[in-house]
Amino acid sequence: MLGSHQSSFVMYDEEFKRISVVIEKLLRESNSKVIFLVDKNGQLIAGCGETEHLDTTSLASLTAGNIAATGGLAKLIGEKEFSILFHEGEKDNIHISIIGQRVILVVIFDQRSSLGLVRLRVKKASEELGVIFDDLSKKAEEIEQSGNAESPFAEITDDDIDNLFS
Amino acid sequence: MSFINYASREINCKIVYYGPGLCGKTTNLQFVYQKTAPEAKGKMISLATETERTLFFDFLPLALGEIRGFKTRFHLYTVPGQVFYDASRKLILKGVDGVVFVADSQEERFDANIESLENLKVNLEEQGYELEKLPFVIQYNKCDLPNISDPEELRELLNPWGVPEFQACATTGEGVFETLKSVAKLILMELKKGAGGR
Ligand SMILES: Nc1nc2c(ncn2[C@@H]2O[C@H](COP(=O)(O)OP(=O)(O)O)[C@@H](O)[C@H]2O)c(=O)[nH]1
């Protein structure tokens, strides 16, 4: 997906909105509680649903660690990766899947939904999200090549950095 | 790989603390955690064995402040130091933006430092990174102990590049923030270069 030559993973307003629309639809149609998207390095990309009482930063990091560890396991037994993980709890369940090799989609749901329904809806949403992430990487590449990325960091000064730690 | 989010106006960077077992990586993160204001930090997660040895990683998210209207977050990770956890170390290095190598200054850990640094280079190369090209700093930890190696000798072996280096005592916090600040600065400078700034 995103070219490895890129030093940053970039998200723009337009794609962020498109992503939000897809995951909010997925939330409704799958009757789930929480949905979030994490990049494979553990950074939270977007989320929706009952996220207020959730430590989404920790969730993102552990999800990525989980995917990384199971990916390592997969390689050991000669699989490319396990593209779906499912954890069943007493009340809540977690469905984790990989979109386009790079982004992780996490769905948390309870008895108001079912694994079958979540699977079905995730499949459709994944396709839509895959297209958006493709668009995003194309756009990032174009902007990078055109050389006029309006990065907030082009003008950064030593003082800016020192202030972060004061 | 840093993550720049124009939608939420955030930037996230990943810093990995690497080094031999028991050199003080987890202690570094614990000190940073203790000294950081509640609103600037998330939960510190330690995936550790029952004897407090890091099993997979420690994770500490920091939100230090804003730069040019962008919330700047650093995600700090440590790796498990023991030799046999190499597979886990490789996973944690994925997408790294900056590395802190924590050396154990004690004489008896001299070889362990060299071995771990060598391991860091190999694991980075496997993923297409070069240590010399990454934001990278070295911390000589446990300098409070009596049986430490000659600092010159350590420097010669561990820091032929002359990257920023710090004497530290992670248990009291000496050198801990200096180290973090230094690698954070290198990462931001790298972003600036990538953005076409000078
Ligand atoms: N004397 C001394 N002990 C330290 C220092 N830093 C860490 N330690 C101790 O060394 C042990 C291992 O530290 P830990 O952070 O778990 O090492 P890690 O394996 O690198 O994560 C702990 O008992 C720490 O209290 C230091 O600067 N001085």
Ligand SMILES: [Mg+2]
């Ligand atoms: Mg540790």
